[in-house]
Amino acid sequence: MSYRLTIPGQEKELRRSFTREIAPDVWMLEGYISDYFLIKPASSNVFLLRDGDALLMLDSGTYPFYRERMLELMRRYRADGVKRVDLMLTQGHFDHASNNDVILESGMDWRFLLQEPEVRVLDYLADWMADFRDLEQLYDIYAQFDLGGITAPVNLASRISVGLARSILQANFRLMFLGIRNLSDRATILPSAARVKRRFGQVELEGWEVGRFFAIHDASHTPGHISLYDPENKLLLSGDVTVEINPAFYYSSLERCISTCGQFRRMAEEGYIELATDSHRSTTFFPDVMRTLRLTPFDEIEMTDVARGREECIRFFRAFEDFYSRLRDDILDVHARMGEATIPEITEELRAVDDAAVNLRKAMRFQRIPGRLDVLVAVVLKEAGATSRREGGRVIFSPRA
Ligand SMILES: [Fe+2]
Numbered sequence: 001m002s003y004r005l006t007i008p009g010q011e012k013e014l015r016r017s018f019t020r021e022i023a024p025d026v027w028m029l030e031g032y033i034s035d036y037f038l039i040k041p042a043s044s045n046v047f048l049l050r051d052g053d054a055l056l057m058l059d060s061g062t063y064p065f066y067r068e069r070m071l072e073l074m075r076r077y078r079a080d081g082v083k084r085v086d087l088m089l090t091q092g093h094f095d096h097a098s099n100n101d102v103i104l105e106s107g108m109d110w111r112f113l114l115q116e117p118e119v120r121v122l123d124y125l126a127d128w129m130a131d132f133r134d135l136e137q138l139y140d141i142y143a144q145f146d147l148g149g150i151t152a153p154v155n156l157a158s159r160i161s162v163g164l165a166r167s168i169l170q171a172n173f174r175l176m177f178l179g180i181r182n183l184s185d186r187a188t189i190l191p192s193a194a195r196v197k198r199r200f201g202q203v204e205l206e207g208w209e210v211g212r213f214f215a216i217h218d219a220s221h222t223p224g225h226i227s228l229y230d231p232e233n234k235l236l237l238s239g240d241v242t243v244e245i246n247p248a249f250y251y252s253s254l255e256r257c258i259s260t261c262g263q264f265r266r267m268a269e270e271g272y273i274e275l276a277t278d279s280h281r282s283t284t285f286f287p288d289v290m291r292t293l294r295l296t297p298f299d300e301i302e303m304t305d306v307a308r309g310r311e312e313c314i315r316f317f318r319a320f321e322d323f324y325s326r327l328r329d330d331i332l333d334v335h336a337r338m339g340e341a342t343i344p345e346i347t348e349e350l351r352a353v354d355d356a357a358v359n360l361r362k363a364m365r366f367q368r369i370p371g372r373l374d375v376l377v378a379v380v381l382k383e384a385g386a387t388s389r390r391e392g393g394r395v396i397f398s399p400r401a
Helices: 010-014 065-079 100-105 116-122 124-136 149-158 162-177 254-269 286-292 309-338 343-350 356-363 373-384
Strands: 019-023 026-029 046-051 054-058 084-088 109-115 188-190 196-200 203-210 213-217 226-230 235-237 275-277 387-391 394-398
Touching: 010 065, 019 275, 026 065, 046 065, 054 065, 065 100, 084 100, 100 109, 109 116, 109 203, 116 124, 116 188, 124 162, 124 373, 149 162, 203 226, 203 254, 235 254, 254 309, 254 373, 275 309, 309 343, 309 356, 309 373, 343 373, 343 394, 356 373
Parallel strands: 054 084, 084 109, 109 188, 235 275
Antiparallel strands: 019 026, 026 046, 046 054, 196 203, 203 213, 213 226, 226 235, 387 394
């Protein structure tokens, strides 16, 4: 079973998404992004890459709509001598993993290769709620939810109790994830201890070898997040390393996003990457979403679906490297100016900063686009090693000296 809350008219929208062979025997099935995440969640791009008599499928998306498109490609390759399909996930989030069980219908042998640190993420509800609970220790997160729209009950409930707000949120997420079968119980685990190092010019990466591919363990968006490198096509699929909502969770690492984008930029400079895209680049849906929500891109390269050639690839990774670095630096500047402050206080102060990176994030509202300014602040403080103390019900952070 996959995601089941598709709303009327959405199938028509999904049908606009493209299926494109972006390199020989490398297929990109464009996913979906809407202007209302909590009602019409994103669906990741899905990639199918032939490797001799095997087919690697990277991510499976959210909506059942995509199953037939995946099966059609699998049937075609099966008829052409492919014997096995290997499913891998850049991450375990539901928008990447809700059609995992489509491989059972492939008519081929299959394996679901799952990186060990990501196993717990596939327990969707427990994983998300644990992240909310970690943030609860630092500030009243539910009071940060929009008072307008469908998150209003969560905000209002937070005035009564944290537990009530959490229960309402949890009930909604439970419904969202209901009945999704992601095959986590049938996965072949890639142990952390089995990771190997590989060098590409100046850049050394750690990950798992899978056929001709290298699954790079970047631990950016999630603890077990991977990007996929295909040396034959000089192709880098960066998953959610390059998405505007990072760090989307308290367990996300903005520092790993910055350093990973830097490594990929260097690989492009040194001629190892000439084709790059990620899990949510979309020319069919993204421009509309940006327009509807009045979001201004920090760089036009955001609006592409696939970066082609050395220069575009360098620009793509550099743009995200700069974007993340500016977010971090702006927050640390604000905090240094303010002195001791709580996360909501720093978040409020950040709203006064006028910078393309921060402006994009200010304009994202959690129910519409799942990028939370308060979570960004919390992660930056954590990774900067800011010390904190509890005073009454408030957790106060001191800027680093
Ligand atoms: Fe994603």
